[in-house]
Amino acid sequence: MSGGWQGSDRKARLPSNWQQIRARVLARDPVCKLCGVRPSTHCDHIEAKTDDHAEDRLQGVCATCHGLKSSREGNDAQRATPRPGRKRPPEEHPGLR
Known part of the structure; x- marks a missing residue:
């Protein structure tokens, strides 16, 4: 699994009361909302890439689900980022010069 948010400054942007918010969310959702099987620990x-920390x-x-979701979101973000093309520009046919 690639590190989708590797190099992220996400933790620096969390509110000062993040630990209290996190505790309330984990108490509200004791079982993973994605798989519905394992206990929630994250x-x-x-919504990816948001600084809206409303509960x-x-x-x-x-x-496990958090890692998979974050990786998928990071990969989606990379795919959406334009990159320089690797194709060479089309060459004129030698007989048409």
Whole structure:
């Protein structure tokens, strides 16, 4: 699994009361909201790349599901980022020069 948010400054942007918010979300969602099987140990932003820390925009998830979701979101973000093309420009046919 690639580190979708590797190099992220996400933790630096969390509110000062993040630990209290996280505790309330995990108490509200004791079982992972994604798989519905394992206990929630991570607090996940439902919508990727948002700084909205309202509790209705957060969900309790297990470590496995959180890692998979974060990786998928990171990969989606990379795919959406334009990259320089690797194709060479078309060459004129030698007989048409």
